[in-house]
Amino acid sequence: MASWRIRDFHTADLDGILHLWEIIKATGVEPVYALSEVLASCEKDYAVVAMHGDEVVGAAVARAAHDQGWVVFLATSPGWREQGIGAALLAAIEKRMAPHGLTKLSALMPETETRVEAFLNNGFELKKNLRYFERQIRVHRQELGPLSELGGRLMPRDLWDLVAGMKREKELLERRLVLPLAQAELAEEFGVVPPRAVVLFGPPGTGKTTFAKAIASRLEWPFVEVFPSRLAADPNGLAGALRETFLEIAELEHAVVFIDEVEEIASQRSGGAPSPLQGVTNELLKIIPAFRDQPGRLLVCATNFIRALDSAFLRHGRFDYVIPIGLPDSEARAAMWRRFIPAAVVGQIDVELLVARSAGFSPADIEFAARSASQRALEKAVYEQAVNDEPAGADARRGPATGDYIGAIAETRMTVSAEVAQEFLEDIDAIARV
Incomplete structure (x- = not known):
């Protein structure tokens, strides 16, 4: 030979x-x-x-x-x-x-x-009793540059699990979004087209941004947030900057792209003379179909004012789902309280009472009240002892009590009024698409 x-x-x-x-x-x-x-x-x-x-x-x-x-x-x-x-x-x-x-x-x-x-x-030895472990990292080395320029990042892998409560919303997002995207080949066997764009809507402070980040965490895809207010300062104007940003995003193999307060650039267009904002809305309407043609990515738009969005923006073919993210129910509030109460004292706190007293609270309200209770309990433990000439921290009860939380709840101004909560329920019936 x-x-x-x-x-x-x-x-x-x-x-x-x-x-x-x-x-x-x-x-x-x-x-x-x-x-x-x-x-x-x-x-x-x-x-x-x-x-x-x-x-x-x-x-x-x-x-x-x-x-x-x-x-x-x-x-x-x-x-x-x-x-x-x-x-x-x-x-x-x-x-x-x-x-x-x-x-x-x-x-x-x-x-x-x-x-x-x-x-x-060639002198290699066969090693016994070894196991090989591997996990896939979704971001390739060549993507790090474009991702950094876009201000994107990888979310902590446990973020999905850290979203306390909201079981109904998590299950819906898991089934509709994560499942077909994470198991695209299986979805294809069943004739399921993975979603490409969704809108999350609900009252302020209900965790829409957190859910968007949690979706990226669950998929292990980079999270890229697009800030219209920052793009507005671009010399090419907001519409041009938006177009260039999405062209850069196209270089990534996977991405969850998030636009918060999307009503700022996709509000109802009037029948009058075209305005600069209307040009931005038109540009975004052109971008979405091209974005949808690229696999391995998901656009998540969030809004507190779903009624303000342009009707053409929400139509079928642009967004697969329009998903409500509402106020936490009692089970979710209990999970949130347990997350924010220090582990050393949670067994001594009447969580059921806190749940009952915080009806109508958003996740942001609960977190604020919990942090306030901890701060007040710390100040009480330190300064009341100082007044009594006791060594700071000596024999002090470690952590807040139920009363501290009740006091904080009473002084927390709810983000979502009864009127806004009622409008949200009406929007679910009229606009939601799940």
Whole structure:
């Protein structure tokens, strides 16, 4: 058989790498590293190929992490096996990585892979009693720049669980939004088209922004908030800045895009002469269909005044769902109180009484009252002792009591009036789409 030679990887060898990858997949073996990772390391890390004439008959790809190297791909064409190509490729890749000062060269292989002689013949040891753990990170390295420029970020992974109470709303968002987006292939089998845009509406302080962030956390997608007030200062004007922002968002593979108080740029248009604001509304109406054509992203708009939105903005085809986020019920209020009461004293607090006294409170109201109660209890513990010439903190009861919370509730001005709460119920009947 004609001879082969080893050389460094060239960009023109990509087709050969893809062919080797397809050969491995055809055998039913699932590679440890994704194709995108292998191709990225070919260009940026270390890669060598075995050539027979102009044909790529083998390849080894590796990367370095601190003082340890990892072989991420090793393959030989079927007709060229048992020729020592695998061992030669490993020796060549190790030589290329030597200047990095590695103390260890490692490889992870699928459990079903049986062709391991190249590793054993090249001095690798098979380690027993090891387990491989992996989780996917949704943001790729090349996306970090655009994401930073947009002011986007990844939400804490536990944010969804930290949203206390609101069980009805969470279940609805989980079923309608998270499920079809997180399991897109399964959704496709059932003929479900994943949502691309939704509106959250409800009284102020009910947690619409928190829910938008929690959705991003649940999906593990970057969260990008678009601030119309900041875009207005752009030299291109608000409409132009909005268009450019969404073009930049298109560079991300996944994103939850959030626009709060969307009524500022999508309010009812009058029949009079066009205004600058009407131009912004028109621009947003053009942006949404293009946004909907891009998979792996979700637009979440929030408003306290759903009646103020332009009717064309809310129509079918632009927004999949118009979801109400209302005041917490008693179960949700109980969960919120327990979240904000210090763990050391929660067992001594009459939470049921707090729930009863805080009917009509928004999540923001409950948090404010809880923080106020803690602050007042702290001041009482410190300054009343000082008046009595006792050492600060000596034998003091640690934490607020039920009375502190009741007092704070009584002095908390509710965000949502009875009139606004009633209008919200009417809007649910007339506008909601779930």
